Amino acid sequence: EAGVTQFPSHSVIEKGQTVTLRCDPISGHDNLYWYRRVMGKEIKFLLHFVKESKQDESGMPNNRFLAERTGGTYSTLKVQPAELEDSGVYFCASSPTGPKNQPQHFGDGTRLSIL
């Protein structure tokens, strides 16, 4: 069974540019999550999809971040325009059912560097 895959593994862009991160969850997992780890801090929740619907987006930092999951399969997270403080590692996770009793499986993350 393929795990959660994320693309790209690294991205270096200049402030003001746009970047799109992609996540392919484990096949059949309806729940998809985005997290972010800023240097020196803990991993923090950004967004939760159930199929194509946004269940919880309380962790999204601001309106420069846009997440989509059209068709309920893969998801994209777009940052536009990127700012210096957006640098960090962006993780995607998935689970078959909701987060209460179902462990989430994580991808290797996308390391985003804003110059």
Place this chain on the structure above:
Amino acid sequence: QKEVEQNSGPLSVPEGAIASLNCTYSDRGSQSFFWYRQYSGKSPELIMFIYSNGDKEDGRFTAQLNKASQYVSLLIRDSQPSDSATYLCALYSGNTPLVFGKGTRLSVIA
């Protein structure tokens, strides 16, 4: 007060010893607790999860939960150099899907 507290380490133990990793949390409504292991540059990998007070054992790993004292711990028996990694404590409280601690770096010395 941070929601999930972990000693950042590094925690150094000799090969074959028991490594004890601890985590305290502030939200008494927390329901589910997870331990993830993360090697540098890799994904967090689930090691154990526990929902009820007491101990839960899986191979060399034992998770312990005490909701009254608001702590959860992970014991690793017969520690191996390959266990050297960062161990992340995470919980689900009915609000945010997962709340993480900063992690504890474990170093097992051969």
